[in-house]
Each structure stands twice: as structure tokens, then as C-alpha cells.
Amino acid sequence: xxxxxxxxxxxxxxxxxxxxSSEELTQAHLDRIDEVDSHVHAFLAVSPDQALAxxxxxxxxxxxxxxxxxxxxxxxxxxxxxxxxxxxxxAGSKILEGWIPVFDATVVRKVKQARMPILGKTNLDEFxxxxxxxxxxxxxTHNPWDLTRIPGGxxxxxxxxxAAFEAPLALGSDTGGSIRQPAAVTGTVGAKPTYGGVSRQGxxxxxSSLDQVGPAARTVLDAAYLHEAIAGWDPKDSTSLxxxxxxxxxxxxxxxxxxxxGMRIGVVTQLxxxxxxxxxxxxxxxxxxxxxxxxxSIEEVDCPSFDYSFAAYCLIMASEASSNVARxxxxxxxxxxxxxxxxxxxxxxxxxxxxxxxxPEVKRRVILGTxxxxxxxxxxxxxxAQKVRTLIQRDFAAAWEQTDALVTPATPFTAFPLGEKVENxxxxxxxxxxxxxxxxxxxxxxxxxxxxxxxxPAGIQVLAPVRRDEVMYRVAxxxxxALTAQWGSPLWANAPDILRQSGKEDAR
Amino acid sequence: xxxxxxxxxxRLADLAKIALTSAELDRLxxxxxxxxxxxxxxxxxxxxxxxxxxxxxxxxxxxxxxxPEPCLTNEESLAAAPxxxxxxxxxxxxxxxxx
Numbered sequence: 113x114x115x116x117x118x119x120x121x122x123x124x125x126x127x128x129x130x131x132x133s134s135e136e137l138t139q140a141h142l143d144r145i146d147e148v149d150s151h152v153h154a155f156l157a158v159s160p161d162q163a164l165a166x167x168x169x170x171x172x173x174x175x176x177x178x179x180x181x182x183x184x185x186x187x188x189x190x191x192x193x194x195x196x197x198x199x200x201x202x203a204g205s206k207i208l209e210g211w212i213p214v215f216d217a218t219v220v221r222k223v224k225q226a227r228m229p230i231l232g233k234t235n236l237d238e239f240x241x242x243x244x245x246x247x248x249x250x251x252x253t254h255n256p257w258d259l260t261r262i263p264g265g266x267x268x269x270x271x272x273x274x275a276a277f278e279a280p281l282a283l284g285s286d287t288g289g290s291i292r293q294p295a296a297v298t299g300t301v302g303a304k305p306t307y308g309g310v311s312r313q314g315x316x317x318x319x320s321s322l323d324q325v326g327p328a329a330r331t332v333l334d335a336a337y338l339h340e341a342i343a344g345w346d347p348k349d350s351t352s353l354x355x356x357x358x359x360x361x362x363x364x365x366x367x368x369x370x371x372x373x374g375m376r377i378g379v380v381t382q383l384x385x386x387x388x389x390x391x392x393x394x395x396x397x398x399x400x401x402x403x404x405x406x407x408x409s410i411e412e413v414d415c416p417s418f419d420y421s422f423a424a425y426c427l428i429m430a431s432e433a434s435s436n437v438a439r440x441x442x443x444x445x446x447x448x449x450x451x452x453x454x455x456x457x458x459x460x461x462x463x464x465x466x467x468x469x470x471x472p473e474v475k476r477r478v479i480l481g482t483x484x485x486x487x488x489x490x491x492x493x494x495x496x497a498q499k500v501r502t503l504i505q506r507d508f509a510a511a512w513e514q515t516d517a518l519v520t521p522a523t524p525f526t527a528f529p530l531g532e533k534v535e536n537x538x539x540x541x542x543x544x545x546x547x548x549x550x551x552x553x554x555x556x557x558x559x560x561x562x563x564x565x566x567x568x569p570a571g572i573q574v575l576a577p578v579r580r581d582e583v584m585y586r587v588a589x590x591x592x593x594a595l596t597a598q599w600g601s602p603l604w605a606n607a608p609d610i611l612r613q614s615g616k617e618d619a620r
Numbered sequence: 621x622x623x624x625x626x627x628x629x630x631r632l633a634d635l636a637k638i639a640l641t642s643a644e645l646d647r648l649x650x651x652x653x654x655x656x657x658x659x660x661x662x663x664x665x666x667x668x669x670x671x672x673x674x675x676x677x678x679x680x681x682x683x684x685x686x687x688p689e690p691c692l693t694n695e696e697s698l699a700a701a702p703x704x705x706x707x708x709x710x711x712x713x714x715x716x717x718x719x
Contacts, residue, residue, distance in 0.1 A: 214696040307676045321675050350682040351675065423659040434636060441637075443709050448702035451712055458711045459637065467639040475638055479629060480652055482636045496662040498672035503665070505673060537651055538658055554676025578677060 115140040117605070120186050120280040120334040127185045130174065134167035134185030138229045141187050145231065145278045151614040153253050154263075154273035156192050158232035159199050163187060166229040173227075183337055184227035189279035191270050192233035193240055194325070195314040196220050199230070203316040204238040204248040204266075207469025208446045217314025218349065219283060219325050219342045226341040231279050234269030238471045239437060240290050240318045242266050243543035246534050247473040254530070255298060257568055259613050261527040264294030264543075270328040271298040276610060281338050282328040287318045288425055289523075289547030291326050292559035296522035296571025299561045299603045301335045301588075302328045304547075306578050307554030308353040310339075311346030319432035320351070322425075322551040330604045332560060332589040336364035339581070353579070363582035367589030373407030375587065378515035382418035383546045389525045391565030396521045399562045399572045402594045403519070408587075413511045413518065417503035418549050424500035425548040426541060427484050431494050434481025437474065440466065476537060505553045512577050517587045520546045522559035522571030546573055556581040560588050561595070561603040569603060624653045 115123065115137055126132045142160050149155050170185040190196060193203050195213040197220075202208045216224065223230065237247040245253040245268035253268040255261040256276040263272040270282035271294030284291035286304035295302030303326045310325045317323060327338035343357035379400065384393060400410050442448040442465030443458075450456055450464030470478070484493040511518060524545050533540040550557040555578050562572040572591070576584035596602050626649045633640045640648070694707050703710040 211700050214692060214699055308679075347684050351677075351679065353677070353679075417665070420662055420665045423662045426655065426659045427662060438637075442702060443711055445700035446702070451703070455716060456712045457716050458714050460639075461712050463634075463637045463639040466637055467641075470638065472644075475640065475644065476648060476651060476655075478636050478638065479632045479648055480655060482632045483624070483628075483652065483656070486632070486635065492663045493656075493659070495672060496666050497659075498674055499666035499670040500662050501673040501676075502670050505676075538655060552676070 114277070116144045116277040118280070119331050120183065120329060120337060121331070123186050123280055124183055127174070134170045134229065135164060137185065138163050138167040138187045138231070141231055141279055148276055148610045149278060151254060151259055151610055152256055152272050152276050152278070153251060154234055154269045154276060154278055155189070155232045156202060156204070156235050156250055156269070157200050159230060162199065163229040163231050166227070170227050170229070181226045181341070183341060186228055186280060187231045188223055188228045189231050189234050189270060189273045189282040190220060190223070191236055191267055191282065191284050193236055193285050193316045194220055194283060196230065196233065199233060201233065202250070203240070204236045204250065205469065205471070205474070206249040206447060207440045207465070209249070211445050215314065218311035218346045220314065222342045223283065234267070234273050234282060236269055237266040238474050239316060239433070240266035240285060240287055241433065241473045241477055243289070243293060243540050244530070244533065245269060246530060247471055249471055252530055255527045256610055257299060257607050258527065259610070261529055261568070262297070264297040264527065266290040267294045267302070267328065271295050271300050271302065274298070274300050274328050274330055275604060275607060280330065281334060283325060283342070284328045285315055285323055285325050286551065287322045288429060288551050289544035291328060292547045292557060292571070292573060293523050293543055295328060295559040297527040297569060299569030299607060300328060300330050301332055301558065301560045302326065303335050303339055303558035303584070304550065304556060305339060305343065306353070306556045306581055308351050309357060309556070309581060310342050311349045311352050313346055313348040317436040319429040320436065321432060322429060324551070330602065332585060332592045333361070333364045333368065335558070336360045336585050358579065358582040360582050360585050363585040364589040367586035368593045370406055370590055370593050372403065372587065372590050375408040375517065376515045377403055377408045377410050377587065378413035378511055378518045379410060380418065380511070380518055380520055381412055381414050382416070383520040387524050387542065387545060388521055389565065392521050392523070392525060392570045395563040395565060395570045396572055399591060399595065400519070402598070403591060406590050406594055411514065413515060415507035415511060415549070417500060417507045420500045421504055421549045421552055422541070422545060424497040424504070425544070425552060427493050427497035428501070428552070430477045430481035431484045432481070434478040434485065437478060440469065473537070501552050504549055508549070508553045508555060517583050518575040520573045520575070522546060522573040526565050526568040526570055550575055554578055556584050558584055558588055560592050563595070563603070624649055624656055
């Protein structure tokens with residue numbers, strides 16, 4: 113069996129027992145990237161020299177019996193939204209092409225402290241604005257299950273890298289579903305922690321009150337280990353929670369024992385009806401049966417304000433985004449255009465640089481956000497959206513009176529063909545229908561596979577109260593174990609061969 | 621219907637400092653009109669009595685100790701600049717010609 117098909121925990125176990133070296137393991141993943149990434153395009157940059165140097169350093173420390181963290185020597189991919197010292201960071205935008213950060217994002221520093229070799233940077237929609245990676249300035253990522261389809265977004269690169277066995281783990285960021293929706297459509301696992309549970313410092317900001325960094329993995333336990341490695345207070349992020357992170361790995365192990373007796377699980381009426389594909393709902397209903405079989409009680413929960421969450425999200429996200437991307441002005445880093453035009457000023461240079469450096473979705477959201485924040489419209493749009501946010505939090509608070517966790521389909525539909533929604537922004541935004549409410553409320557959420565619909569993966573989402581990420585991991589691990597037993601193998605183990613698919617494409 | 625005309629998009633693009641092309645102005649006017657129509661429902665969903673939430677988990681007065689910490693050197697700060705001179709970012713002049 114190939115090393116790359118092992119879970120991160122299995123890889124860590126082989127390393128700990130010295131049955132494989134980190135250098136071999138890291139090289140195996142670099143070879144896999146060489147083999148398939150021209151078809152998948154999960155990576156924007158690969159960093160073999162740095163990765164192998166760290167792998168050898170871990171091997172040396174292990175050979176001399178030094179204490180090592182649990183994931184030491186297990187390689188990882190990093191979403192190109194997160195600053196990596198010495199490795200180009202583009203955020204999927206032309207305006208940052210060629211930028212080599214002089215610092216590491218806090219989560220990248222933590223991954224390095226966990227002694228994980230960094231394989232490279234993964235593709236994303238420009239500044240994480242999108243649900244398909246098609247808005248990356250450097251071309252889309254392809255879904256490993258069907259190369260003609262989207263891998264989700266914005267973190268399609270991280271999810272595809274994990275699904276295609278190019279990396280066992282990856283970092284993502286989630287503003288409205290950018291970790292969970294790609295996980296759902298690629299048959300993998302992705303978690304958005306409680307807001308403030310993981311540092312955002314060094315991530316290129318999309319919408320600061322919604323953004324949260326989190327893990328992409330193939331299993332719930334793998335995600336738990338990575339989540340625990342990056343969690344915790346960061347004085348450099350003023351929204352970071354100064355309190356001990358929840359015991360996530362323990363909860364995932366507990367959940368995998370398969371007993372949810374006494375657990376009250378709610379199903380949100382507003383997140384399963386209109387707009388959801390019948391096949392996705394079918395897998396969801398079956399997963400509910402499985403949860404009942406594990407001893408959980410299932411009840412329906414009404415969250416009427418969720419009907420407005422999509423609208424509120426669009427306004428808040430676009431408003432914060434338009435403010436955040438103001439920092440790209442052609443002065444401090446990246447692209448500069450129009451400096452030598454006759455009569456050029458700093459302002460004309462800035463406008464020309466942003467026109468040349470931003471893609472269509474970024475322009476759309478910046479203009480929408482500028483509109484929502486402009487005099488005369490502020491109260492009606494941004495102000496009202498912030499009040500809807502209060503209503504959504506109240507709906508969640510009422511739900512937690514009756515339940516310990518909520519479950520929903522993770523996405524309304526499975527992976528659609530590349531190109532299908534690029535010219536239809538509203539249809540694209542609806543990809544995040546089920547994931548948006550948790551960002552507005554700051555609660556943790558994760559997606560795990562619920563099964564296949566016409567050969568394509570569907571996901572189920574587990575939500576838990578703020579600061580209770582461990583509840584979400586316990587439920588998800590229990591469900592994963594039960595579904596895997598029903599299927600006979602993990603869903604991701606059955607993805608069609610990428611080289612055979614691309615061969616078919618070539619023949620066409 | 622909302623009222624996002626081509627002229628309104630041009631005004632917003634000027635505020636946002638993005639030099640949009642004529643074709644972009646046309647396309648965005650139609651798209652933004654549809655998006656704003658879809659999201660305008662928020663104003664009917666709330667009233668005066670509901671407080672606004674700006675952050676999911678409210679923290680107040682987050683400050684760190686007033687102790688100097690290492691930061692980027694001048695050279696590091698300028699490393700990615702498109703143009704730098706004498707330890708400063710270099711930019712085109714700020715004011716245009718007086719007519």
C-alpha cells in the first residue's frame with residue numbers, strides 16, 4: 113500500500129515506530145504531486161527543498177530519541193492565503209504575484225513548531241472570494257473525483273490536495289464555507305473552529321468578523337490532531353480567545369467508539385428544503401438514521417432568521433472585504449501599474465494597479481461592499497445585516513436549549529461542472545447556503561462525507577455551540593465510524609484513479 | 621428593483637479606487653442590481669428594537685502590555701515594495717497639476 117494513502121495518524125504512527133522516515137514520507141508526497149498535480153492543479157507553489165530539509169531534521173531528532181510532537185514528520189499543504197516566510201504567497205491574486213513574505217502566519221509558525229514539513233501552497237479563489245476556485249488568477253483546481261468538475265472553494269486546492277493523496281493534511285480558511293464546502297464536494301473532512309479559536313494573524317483577510325483558519329483532512333481524527341496543533345491564544349490577533357482550547361483529539365477518539373447515547377441532535381428546518389438536491393437530502397436522511405442507531409435523539413429545530421442569513425452574509429462579507437482589500441494599493445508589495453503615465457499621481461497609479469491586479473469577483477464584491485457602506489445606504493444594508501446577525505445568534509441560542517449539536521447537509525448540491533456558474537454570481541453564492549449561519553454566529557462547524565450521489569461525494573455538516581468544538585468532533589467521529597463500517601471502507605478510498613480519468617480526457 | 625445604474629457603479633468604482641473599463645461598468649451594473657435586489661430583504665427583517673452584532677464573540681479593550689517587541693527591519697519592510705528609495709516607499713506625486 114502506498115504511503116500517501118495512509119491517514120495522517122497512520123503516517124505519524126509509522127514514523128513514531130521508525131518504520132518509515134519523514135524523508136521517505138515527504139518524498140512520497142512530492143512524487144505524488146509530480147504524478148497528478150498537472151491534472152488536479154491543487155498547488156500554486158511546491159517547496160520540495162524546505163520540506164525535505166525539515167523532514168531530515170525531524171528524522172535526525174527522532175534518531176537521537178528527542179521528544180517530538182504527535183504530527184512531527186507528517187507533511188502538510190498550506191492554503192496560499194496564509195503567509196509563509198520565504199515561500200511565495202499570492203492569495204490567488206495577480207496583485208500579489210511574486211510576493212515572498214518576510215514572516216510566517218501564526219498558524220504556519222505553529223505547524224512548523226509541530227515539526228510538519230510544508231509541501232507547498234494550495235490554490236484558492238482570489239482572496240478566498242468564491243466557491244469553486246475558478247476565480248483564482250492562476251487557473252482552477254479540478255475535483256479529483258471528476259476532473260471536469262469544481263473542487264469547491266475557496267479552499268478547493270487544500271481539499272483536492274488531500275482527496276488526491278498529494279498531502280495527508282492541509283490548512284484552510286473559512287469565511288462562509290471555504291473549508292467545509294470543498295470538503296463536502298471532494299469526499300474529505302474540513303472544520304471551521306469557533307471564531308477566535310485559531311489565530312488569523314498572517315492570513316490575507318477577506319471578512320475579518322467571519323474568517324477562521326482550520327484543518328482539511330481525510331478523517332475526523334486527522335482533522336482533530338491538526339486543529340489541536342494550530343489552536344490557542346495569539347496576542348497578535350486581538351479577536352483570539354485567551355483561554356485553553358477544547359480537548360478535540362480526546363473527543364474524536366471518544367466519538368469513534370460509537371456511542372452517542374443521550375446526545376440530543378437537532379435538524380434545522382430552514383437548512384434542508386428548497387434549493388437542496390434530492391440525492392444530497394437522501395444521504396442526509398440516511399445519516400440521521402445512522403445517528404439514531406448510535407443512540408442519539410433527533411429532533412427538528414426551527415431557526416426562522418436563517419432565511420435571511422444568505423442576504424446578511426453577502427452584505428457583511430462584501431462590506432468587510434471592500435475595506436480589507438484597500439490595503440492592496442501598489443505601494444507596499446506586489447503589482448504596480450500606471451506609474452509612468454503622463455500626469456500620473458498616487459491615486460491614478462492606485463486605480464490602475466487595482467484594475468489590473470483584481471479579477472472579476474474581487475471587483476464585484478468591492479463595488480458591492482462600497483455600495484452597502486456608502487452614505488444613504490448604510491443603515492438599510494450593512495446596518496440591517498448586522499441586526500440579522502443578532503437574530504441568527506438568538507436562533508442558535510434557542511436551538512442549544514433543546515439540543516447539544518445540529519446537523520445539516522453541508523452543501524445544497526454536489527460538485528458541478530467547471531464553468532457552470534462563473535457568470536452567475538448569485539447562483540455561485542448559494543453554494544454556501546448551509547455553511548454561512550455558523551460564520552455569522554461564530555460557532556464551530558465541520559463537514560464529513562455522507563455518501564455518494566451519482567458517483568459524486570456529498571457532505572453532512574455538524575454544528576456545535578461557541579467554544580464547544582469538542583462536541584462537534586465527538587458527533588462527527590461517531591458518524592464517520594458508523595458510515596465507514598456500512599460502506600466497508602472510507603469514502604475517500606474509492607475515488608476514481610486520476611491518471612485514468614485524465615487519460616480518458618486526452619482520448620476525447 | 622434597486623437603482624444601481626452604470627453611473628452609480630462608476631461613482632462607486634471611483635470611491636473604491638478601481639479604474640473599471642466601460643464593458644465592466646455595463647456588466648457590473650446588471651449583476652449588482654440583481655444581487656442588491658436579492659439581499660435587500662434584510663431591511664424588512666429587522667426593526668429598531670434589535671441591536672446590531674459586529675463581532676460574533678464580543679471582546680472589549682484587547683490590549684497587550686506596552687513592551688517593545690522585535691519587529692521587521694527597514695530592509696524587510698521594503699523588501700516587497702515595487703519602488704523604494706533611501707529607506708522609504710517611493711510613490712508618484714500625490715497632487716495633480718493645478719489647472
